[in-house]
Amino acid sequence: MKVACLLAAAAFLAGCRDDRGDGRPPATAASDPAPARLTLRQAVGQRMVFAFAGSRPPQALEKRIRRGEAAGVILFSRNVGGREAVRRLVDRLQRIARPAGLDAPLLIMVDQEGGPVRRIPGSPVRAAAEVRTAAQARADGRAAARTLRAVGVNVDLAPVVDVARPGSAIERERRAYGRTPAQVIERAGAFAAGLRSGGVQPVLKHFPGFGAASANTDDQAVRIDRPLSELRRIDLLPFRAISAPAVMLSTAVYPALDPRPAAFSRHWVRDELRGRLRFDGVTITDDLQTPAVTRYGSNAQLAFWAVSAGVDIPLFAGSYTAGAQAAAGLERAVREGALERAELEAGARRVLAWRRALAR
Numbered sequence: 001m002k003v004a005c006l007l008a009a010a011a012f013l014a015g016c017r018d019d020r021g022d023g024r025p026p027a028t029a030a031s032d033p034a035p036a037r038l039t040l041r042q043a044v045g046q047r048m049v050f051a052f053a054g055s056r057p058p059q060a061l062e063k064r065i066r067r068g069e070a071a072g073v074i075l076f077s078r079n080v081g082g083r084e085a086v087r088r089l090v091d092r093l094q095r096i097a098r099p100a101g102l103d104a105p106l107l108i109m110v111d112q113e114g115g116p117v118r119r120i121p122g123s124p125v126r127a128a129a130e131v132r133t134a135a136q137a138r139a140d141g142r143a144a145a146r147t148l149r150a151v152g153v154n155v156d157l158a159p160v161v162d163v164a165r166p167g168s169a170i171e172r173e174r175r176a177y178g179r180t181p182a183q184v185i186e187r188a189g190a191f192a193a194g195l196r197s198g199g200v201q202p203v204l205k206h207f208p209g210f211g212a213a214s215a216n217t218d219d220q221a222v223r224i225d226r227p228l229s230e231l232r233r234i235d236l237l238p239f240r241a242i243s244a245p246a247v248m249l250s251t252a253v254y255p256a257l258d259p260r261p262a263a264f265s266r267h268w269v270r271d272e273l274r275g276r277l278r279f280d281g282v283t284i285t286d287d288l289q290t291p292a293v294t295r296y297g298s299n300a301q302l303a304f305w306a307v308s309a310g311v312d313i314p315l316f317a318g319s320y321t322a323g324a325q326a327a328a329g330l331e332r333a334v335r336e337g338a339l340e341r342a343e344l345e346a347g348a349r350r351v352l353a354w355r356r357a358l359a360r
Helices: 003-013 040-045 059-066 083-094 134-149 181-197 228-235 237-241 266-276 299-309 320-335 341-357
Strands: 072-074 107-110 112-114 201-207 246-249 282-285
Touching: 040 320, 040 341, 059 320, 083 107, 107 341, 112 134, 134 181, 181 201, 181 237, 201 237, 228 237, 246 266, 266 299, 282 341, 299 320, 320 341
Parallel strands: 072 107, 201 246, 246 282
Antiparallel strands: none
16 A cells, blocks of 8 residues: 555545444454464454355455455355355365364355345245335245245344335345334344344444435435434434344435445444443454445445455455455455554454354
């Protein structure tokens, strides 16, 4: 990372408090079976979940996994040639021998919300907007878990816990469980519980809440001009009330607290999520290869912004190459002093603790 980039980083982060809230890794060093000292590439790799095209992983990705330099993969419809094919793909990835201490199950992620957002053919057929009771939501979560576990997927990037406003993008897409925090907490919480009962880990999204957005960040930059008091009173409540091991950060801008996208904001990640809400699990960004954030720089710079803000996993869902460029950028940032090695490893061990929990 060149001097100009470092200066840009300083300007980008200027004015942000450097406290870490009270976020804590889920496991102490004494109980952590990971190597006492990760290599730099391993520490970076445990912060990366890679995407790729087709039903066969790139050879370069398999080599990364073999060296302990990848936390997992994210699958999309482009990877699915049928359920049996997905099962073979996942088995192939999980069988790759990894270094001792880094050989916990890989994170295998998909978006399986229900209704129109299903990467793996099968349940749940019902969209979140069609759910009327907690019992229905729990049944959908269990059904999703059966679908995913059958092909080896262990992480569902769901449920959506955004509190919809009338006419919002999330409501038009039928992805919201309701217009009130109570509805969302009851139904999304039941879906998450159903997933966990079936052996699949839920991820709450999209912090600090995307229910007031008029457009999708997959399509354009989004700015949510709502007062901080409203966001805390409505949008943050499901993230406080629902138990989950991971939270996805929105790439929308919430100027009430920060002019940067939430995924790049220490105020949102460290102060609000880790501090006020006392969340100590894993944090992951929404896709960083979308129009919402591409204006903020290269893949390497986007990963740097997210990790500097306190996010554990910067997600590049478009291609393997983008993830590889992001990983290389994080390595350079550490070598050149823009990113602290200790902070990088803290996030890596938090992700490793999550991976180890999958084997229990």
